[in-house]
Amino acid sequence: AEDMNSPFFQKYSLDLSSAGFLGDGSFSICRKCTNRRTGEQFAVKIVSKRVDCRGEIAILNQCQGHANIVQLHDTLQDELHTYLVLDLLEGGELLDKIRSQAKFTEAEASRIMRSLVTAVDFLHSNGIIHRDLKPENVLFESDAEEANIKVIDFGFARRKPDTAAFGQQSASKALKTPCFTLDYAAPEVISTVEDNSGYNEMCDLWSLGVILYTMLSGYVPFQVAGPDKASRIMDRIKGGLFSFKGAVWNIVSDSAKALIKGLLTVDPKQRLTLDDVKRSHWLFPEYVPQTPLM
Ligand code: ADP
Ligand code: MG
DSSP: OOTTTTTHHHHHEOSSSGEEEEEEEEEEEEEEEEETTOEEEEEEEEEEETOHHHHHHHHHTTSSSSSTTTOEEEEEEOOSSSEHHHEEOOSBBBBHHHHHHHSHHHHHHHHHHHHHHHHHHHHTTTEEEEESGGGGGGGEEESSOOEEEEOOOSOOOOOOOOOTTTTTTTOOOOOOOOOOOOOGGHHHHHHHHOOOOOOOOOHHHHHHHHHHHHHSSSOSSSSSSTTTHHHHHHHEEEEEEOOOOOOOTTOOOOOHOOOHHHOOOSSSTTTTHHHHHHTTTOOTOOOOOOOOOO
C-alpha cells in the first residue's frame, strides 16, 4: 500500500506488478518506480531501516558521472525504509546472460571487461574499492545487442585504506572486514579472516579475473562438489588452484588466458594491476603505447 505520508510515495509511484520487480538481496528489494511529476522511470532499491546504508549512499554520491557505474538520483526515507532512486537498468544481470548464453565469445567478453575495467579504474582513482564485483552486480542497460553495462551494489564498498599501511605490521588502516561472496573473493580477503592481515584495492582485480574466467567458460574457476564445500573452495582460492582444462578452453586465445592468469595471481603484489590490464592488447586493441619524448 502506498503511504502518502512517506516522502518517497509523495514523489514517486511504485510499480507493484510482477514486471516491476527488478531483483532482491538479503536486506533489500529493487522495483521500478516513476517520478509522479516528470513521468521519468527509475529503479528504487528499498532497504530496511535495520540496515545502515549511509556508507553506500556516501560512496554512490562520490562516484557519479561514469557511464559504467549506476547513478544515484535521489535518496528518501520514511519510518521503515531508505529508498535509493537509481538508473533503471532493464537488461538484467550479467549472471543471467552467462547462464542463458552458457558462454561469451572473446569479442563480447572483452567488450564487457573493457567497461568493467574503466569503471574500476574510475572507482580506484576516486579512492573507492567495490569489494563485491560479481556477475550479479553487473547489469545491462537494455536488451539491445551491445547494451552498455553498469556496476551496481555499493553495499560492501569502502574507501581505500592508506596504501602505505597495507602489508605492514601496523596495518591498522588496511581493510579487515571479512565480507565477500566466496566464488569471487580474493585469497587475501579470505585469509584476512584467519590472520587479520588486511587487504587493499587489488581484491577488485582478482574479482575481475573471476568474472572474465566465468564469461569465457560458463562456470566459476574455483568450484568443488560434495561436503565441506565452502572450506574446500577457500583452499582452492588460497592456493590459486584453477585450470584451463575442458573443451571450452581449447578455443580460447592465449592472451585471454594470460590475462586471467595474471588477475588470478594469489599474491596481490604479483597480481596484474589496473595499469597492466589497461596495457593488455586483448582488452584494448586500439591502445597505442606512448613513446617517451626523450
Ligand atoms: P543487495 O545489496 O541487497 O545485493 P543490489 O543493489 O545488488 O542489492 O540489488 C539487488 C538486485 O536488484 C540486483 O542484483 C539486480 O538484479 C536488481 N537491481 C539493483 N539495482 C538495479 C537497477 N538500478 N536497475 C535494475 N535492477 C537493479
Ligand atoms: Mg547485490
